[in-house]
Amino acid sequence: MRRIVVLSGGIGGARFLRGLLRAAPEAEVTVIGNTGDDIHLFGLKVCPDLDTVMYTLGGGIHEEQGWGRADESFSVKEELAAYGVGPEWFGLGDRDFATHIVRTQMMGAGYPLSAVTEALCQRWNPGVRLLPMTDDRVETHVLVDDEREGRRAVHFQEYWVRMRAGVPARAVVPVGADQSKPAPGVLEAIAEADVVIFPPSNPVVSVGTILAVPGIREAIADAGVPVVGLSPIVGDAPVRGMADKVLAAVGVEATASAVALHYGSGLLDAWLVDTVDAASVAGVEAAGIRCRAVPLLMKDTEATAEMARAALTIATEVDDV
Ligand code: FO1
Numbered sequence: 542m543r544r545i546v547v548l549s550g551g552i553g554g555a556r557f558l559r560g561l562l563r564a565a566p567e568a569e570v571t572v573i574g575n576t577g578d579d580i581h582l583f584g585l586k587v588c589p590d591l592d593t594v595m596y597t598l599g600g601g602i603h604e605e606q607g608w609g610r611a612d613e614s615f616s617v618k619e620e621l622a623a624y625g626v627g628p629e630w631f632g633l634g635d636r637d638f639a640t641h642i643v644r645t646q647m648m649g650a651g652y653p654l655s656a657v658t659e660a661l662c663q664r665w666n667p668g669v670r671l672l673p674m675t676d677d678r679v680e681t682h683v684l685v686d687d688e689r690e691g692r693r694a695v696h697f698q699e700y701w702v703r704m705r706a707g708v709p710a711r712a713v714v715p716v717g718a719d720q721s722k723p724a725p726g727v728l729e730a731i732a733e734a735d736v737v738i739f740p741p742s743n744p745v746v747s748v749g750t751i752l753a754v755p756g757i758r759e760a761i762a763d764a765g766v767p768v769v770g771l772s773p774i775v776g777d778a779p780v781r782g783m784a785d786k787v788l789a790a791v792g793v794e795a796t797a798s799a800v801a802l803h804y805g806s807g808l809l810d811a812w813l814v815d816t817v818d819a820a821s822v823a824g825v826e827a828a829g830i831r832c833r834a835v836p837l838l839m840k841d842t843e844a845t846a847e848m849a850r851a852a853l854t855i856a857t858e859v860d861d862v
Contacts, residue, residue, distance in 0.1 A: 542853050545570045546734040547669075550747025551578065551590040552607035553773055553781065553839075555597035557740035560845025562598070562668050565853065570669040571730040573757070575742075576654070577681035577715050577750035580698045582631060583621065585641040586648060589698070590747065591658055591673060592640060599665025601636075607781075610636040630703040655724040672730065674751045677721035681746055683787070684712040697746060706783035710790035713745055718753040723760075731760040736856040739770035739809070741780060741837065744800050745787040758808065767810045767856035771848060772797035775815040775837055801825045801832070811855040813837060813848070831859055 545568045547558060558572060575590045589608060596602040596610060603609045613634035622629055633641070640661060647657045653676040662671055681697035685708050692711070700706060731737065739748050752758045761768055773784055774797045785795035793803045797814040798821035804812075806829035814821055819834035826832050833855055839845040 542735045542856060543568055544730075544733055544735045545738060546730050546736070547572050547738045547740055548575075548742070548748050548751045549573070549590065549594055549740055550575045550742035551593040552597075554590070554740045554742040554747065555594045555602070556607075556839045556845060557742075557771065557849065558594060558598060558669060559842055560839065560847075561738070561740075561849040561852075563842055563846040564849035571726070571734070572669045572671045573674050573727055573730070573751055574658075574671060575747045575750050576673045576675060577679050577718070577746065577753075578697055578701075579678075579680065580631070580696060582628070582633065582641075583626070585638070585645045586654075587633070587641050588644065588654070588658075588673070591671060592637070594669075594671055595658075595662060595665045595667050598667035598669060599662075601665060609634055613637065628699075628703070631698060653724070655726065670726070670730070672726050673724050674727065674754050674757065675718075675721040676724045677717060679715050679717040679721050679750065679754070681750055682714045682716050683710045683790070684714065685710060701783070706786040710787050713749075713787050713790045715750045715753045718750065719755065721754050723754055723756050727754075728756060728760045731757070731764050734764060734766050736766055736853065737761050737764065737768045738852055738856075739768070739804065741771045741773035741839070743773060743779075743784045743787065744793075744803060745784070745791055748804075749791075752808075762808055767859040768808060769811045769813070769852045769856045769859070770801065770804060770809050771813045771837060771852060772800055772815065772818070774800055774818075776817045780838065797821050798824050801830055802828055806830050810859045811852075813851055813855065831855060 654673045682694040683700040797818040801812040811831040815837035822832045835851040
């Protein structure tokens with residue numbers, strides 16, 4: 542399993558990658574990052590999931606928070622607020638601002654997001670090849686019923702951060718995805734992979750959005766290599782975040798087995814559930830997906846590396862069949 546492709550969202554994907562790099566230090570890891578969470582603020586392009594992967598693997602992440610920079614200050618945000626310029630609900634720190642300024646400047650000069658991401662990674666040396674899923678603009682919107690304004694679509698970050706997913710999501714729409722193309726290198730990496738991994742990232746707004754880029758799902762299904770997923774749901778609740786809120790929008794129960802069936806045996810060859818969900822193994826296997834129960838809490842890098850080893854082991858079993 543030398544060439545590994547991982548479809549990653551933000552915090553869960555980034556932490557899993559840290560364990561994977563410990564478990565397989567010799568592997569060539571390509572990360573296809575979700576960009577549906579991207580948001581344009583103050584004229585700057587912010588890519589939360591790409592940055593979370595880059596900072597986490599590059600040693601610059603705010604560890605407790607899981608996003609944003611360590612040792613951060615918020616002078617720019619405070620100065621903007623003093624001018625009455627928001628949104629105040631989105632915490633952009635001073636160090637983080639620099640990343641968005643460099644990215645926006647390079648894109649203004651004509652570089653695609655993939656080239657800009659490569660340039661930013663030259664500073665952070667994440668130890669993986671980090672590719673955005675697409676160079677095209679895709680923005681995840683969430684349809685909500687607003688008490689005052691009725692049904693309306695809000696940007697994913699507004700739903701997630703400002704509303705804290707506090708109202709039911711009626712639908713999740715990756716706006717622009719149907720017109721987008723995979724970024725350079727994405728399809729090639731999948732075609733050359735020995736294994737494709739879905740980490741415990743959000744199955745709807747992270748992995749689901751990546752799979753919504755035309756060509757990516759097909760390339761994975763056609764690659765003829767093991768596709769292994771790790772459940773982001775442990776004991777019928779998301780390990781972190783609010784995945785259950787957006788799962789409901791696509792009619793999927795927040796259980797480890799329902800998420801496996803949502804990906805489906807046409808895409809997924811193997812699935813890891815937590816030991817507390819061992820009872821769901823038989824049902825997943827009955828659906829044609831090899832399944833094992835192993836500890837899935839990313840308590841520290843070693844526990845996470847153990848999860849990655851389990852993913853690579855089950856991939857080998859699939860390969861041997
Ligand atoms: N998450 C929050 O809960 N509150 C924030 O203010 C916030 C700001 C933020 C800024 C930059 C960044 O890269 C990520 C940020 N996040 C914040 C995390 C982000 O909203 C989500 O966790 C991801 O988009 C989901 O993958």
